[in-house]
Amino acid sequence: DIQMTQSPSSLSASVGDRVTITCRASQSISSYLNWYQQKPGKAPKLLIYAASSLQSGVPSRFSGSGSGTDFTLTISSLQPEDFATYYCQQSYSTPPTTFGPGTKVDIK
């Protein structure tokens, strides 16, 4: 199975900050990488698919980049509603699809 890692595991940031989260795959996954946001007690929400495609309805401050093994999720200007946990997911080698361990973004 492809292993996914994320860094950092958590971060503290202020409203308006630029935030970058990194996801790394244990082998090349082309651009088959998705990003999700999850708030406490809620289901995950798709933000970015295929590494850089913004899901409909997701604010443009979210962007994704990368290919191969290294990917980033960037929030250009952090908003109060963005404090959440973010997960990456690979869909290159399935089954199984695998998720990263998550990055928790909280208020500084």
Add this chain to the structure above:
Amino acid sequence: QVQLVQSGAEVKKPGSSVKVSCKASGGTFSSYAISWVRQAPGQGLEWMGGIIPIFGTANYAQKFQGRVTITADESTSTAYMELSSLRSEDTAVYYCAREVIVAAAGPTYLDYWGQGTLVTVSS
């Protein structure tokens, strides 16, 4: 608007089974895959398996092989996940999610999720 509505919370004894349902509305049920993902308390997301209703065959994560059965009923647009031989480590929130397949052997992603079903395994 696509909606996935899951059945309610369950409390089960160790060794028993649980069956969670996921009813879809607002979309073409048979054309998409349905995946099941679980999340133990305070932990990350773990894919268990999935099914494409129009084909009826399911794929499972190796970890759950032999213990999980995923089925779908096209007539009611409902998918089911049954997990047997429950143990305390199976206490988790179980989610269904619609899987979009961009192209054959292409990227996929989970665009709509159910609200989650808490399964508690306790003696």
